Amino acid sequence: MPILEIPPPAQINIHEFRDKVLGCWQGKNIGGTLGAPMEGTRQLGDISFYTQETAGRPAPNDDLDLQLVWLLAVEQNGAYRLNERILGEYWMRYITGPWNEYGTAKGNIAAGLCPPLSGFCNNAEWQNSNGAWIRSEIWACLFPGAPDEAARFAWMDACVDHCGDGIYAEIFTAALESAAFVEQDLLRLIDIALARIPDDCRTARSVKLARSCHQEGIDWRTARNRLVEESADLGWFQAPANVGFVVLGLLYGQGDFGKSLCIAVNCGDDTDCTGATVGAVLGILKGRSGLPQRWIEPIGNEIKTAAVSTLWLFAPATVEELSERIIRDKQYAEKENPLLPRLIDGPTCCAGLTERLTDGSIVRERILTRSSRRLTFNLPWGELAIEYGQNPMTSPGERQKLRISVTECPHNNRLVRLDWKLPEGWELHPGPGQLLQVKQRMEAAITVELVPGEFPAPMVYLQLELHLSDRLAPCWIAVPFGLRGAVGQEHQVYTEEYKDAEYRQIARFNGLNYPQI
The missing domain is CATH 2.60.40.10 (Immunoglobulins)
Structure with a gap:
């Protein structure tokens, strides 16, 4: 009987990894701050830099601070002891943002509809929206070069408050970001991520549309309008179109950090999310050492929270502190799973790894077969x-x-x-x-x-x-x-006035000054 040969794990230089993790969170802060004032806009924008007074601090952004809750869950339990039920309990204790799917998930869990039912039930309006794919970076950083593992944890994460394309979108971004630690080619990264979601899901359709528009030489504004039309039946603030905007920013930005962020944000809709994810992807690819100082200096390195309770959360104060804690957790995960790529002091060696990354069969067989019911x-x-x-x-x-x-x-x-x-x-x-x-x-x-x-x-x-x-x-x-029908939910129309009031309230809490929108 032949012996199954398991290839040795890939090796990643720890100093290069630290730079990429720092770049991830610094880019996340930059893109989120850039896009915050435009969130909810439905028309094309024309910005080229920050439009608000930053006073040397980033805007508070739930895209980042929700992941601090998962950081604590990993530290207190170990990554491989987590499941969706445990994440749901951390959600109940630490997530304070009442918005849309966040509040729906808390109400469902309180009623006994625990994850993944919490993302499936009473959530028709928001089950395919943006709250999950925006928080994928922690899984990518914990599982660099291991998109199958990142996808596994992305499913557990996303099902707390989403189902369907709300989950597929986070699997896509987590897989892309995980692979970005060991692969530089953007088109290949998109293929790696697409291999881990259903071919016919709405997220995949939007990503493929964005990619085909770029390949055909169509300008990004026309491509953006085609994405809006493609997702018109879903409405605004939904994952497929916004993930498509992220892909537009990455492709049409041609590696230019500022240009890429501005294209994504100028597409409109959930602009702090699209900008933050583009910033995180490019931060991984370039490392913080490769990010332009003109984008870093106005916001510094702080982490400002908006949607979490910080009591006993032990939230990191800076991107440096966050990165060091993630590196420690990644090294502990290596002990739990010896097949993960290893952090070493020597040179990075990923021989054979990148060739295997486009095979998404494991995720399709073991993750996509999971049911939200x-x-x-x-x-x-x-x-x-x-x-x-x-x-x-x-x-x-x-x-x-x-x-x-x-x-x-x-x-x-x-x-x-x-x-x-x-x-x-x-x-x-x-x-x-x-x-x-x-x-x-x-x-x-x-x-x-x-x-x-x-x-x-x-x-x-x-x-x-x-x-x-x-x-x-x-x-x-x-x-x-x-x-059925016994659960009533408040419906909030996300108008310009409501958005402006919401961000002014967050800004006052964090000592920032936002202009009238």
């Missing part, structure tokens, strides 16, 4: 998953299938007994009890059909009692269902 529960002797056939938000008499599976159970040839405690008028077919036989693969599954009865409250939690055949003590879990 699948809720998991950790048990002492395995993991139980409930996958909703349609939606946990349902109505009386509305039938749906539930797939129940037990995995990671090390006890072969055992029976798992499921006993459901149903409210009066609720039905489960073929009956309120099931048996799962766990064999040599340590997993078993069954599909049942639920018919809800009346809802005595907006949320109902079905009690499921589980017994492993050789254990006396049972386990209990609560499976959430909600009455």
Whole structure:
């Protein structure tokens, strides 16, 4: 039987890596500050530099400070002990921004609709929006040259408050940024990232459109208008068009840092996000040592927060502090996963790595097959998953299938007994009890059909009692269902006046001065 040969891990010079990580966060701050005053504009812009008085400090930007919460989660748990449920708990404790999908996720988690249901339920307007792909840099920096790993963590991150293209967009940016640590060719980076999202998703369509416009010699303004038209049915503040604007900035900027940022921001829409991501990508490619001082000097190296509670967050004060903490976490992740590219004092050696990066089969087989309708529960002797056939938000008499599976159970040839405690008028077919036989693969599954009865409250939690055949003590879990239409959400039209008031409030808190928009 042939022995599987595993290639030795790639090696990255730690000093080069530090420069690229610093460039990532410095570029993030620059682009976010540049785009902040224009956020929400729907017309083409014509800026060429900062338009606000910066006073030597960056604008506060949720694109960056949300990632400080994930930084703490990694430091307190270790990267490979994280899952979407743990990230959801950090979200509940530290995320204060009430906007759109951020607030929806908190409301869902509070109701028992934990990740990934928190990004799927009651979130039709914002499930494909921008809140996730803007926070991908931490995974790229923790997993440089490992876009499959970056994509894995991007999925766990994004599903907290998104589903569908809201998740695919973060997988795209995380994979591109991770690969940028070891690959300089921009078109190749785009191919690497596209290989890790569905070919026909809206994000991929926008990216391919931006790339084809550039290849055909179409000017960037016309390309921008085509992206707007392509995504018109989704509306504004949605991921596909804005990721397309990022790609426009990178391609049409031709490697010029300021030109690239300004093109992305001049496309309009979520301008602080597009500018910040273009800045982060170019910061990785060039390193901070390669960024123009004229863009760095007006904002310095501070980190200003806008959407997180800093109590016990231990937020880094500067991009230098943030970078050093990430480098330590990356080195610890190497101990958890010996196959990751290693940081060394010697020369960078990625022989054979870059050739493998365009193969996205691992992500497609293991990450893209995950469902936003699948809720998991950790048990002492395995993991139980409930996958909703349609939606946990349902109505009386509305039938749906539930797939129940037990995995990671090390006890072969055992029976798992499921006993459901149903409210009066609720039905489960073929009956309120099931048996799962766990064999040599340590997993078993069954599909049942639920018919809800009346809802005595907006949320109902079905009690499921589980017994492993050789254990006396049972386990209990609560499976959430909600009455469709019983959750009301405030709708805020994102007008110029609302945007201006929001940014003035943030600016006052951080001692900045924004001009009238």
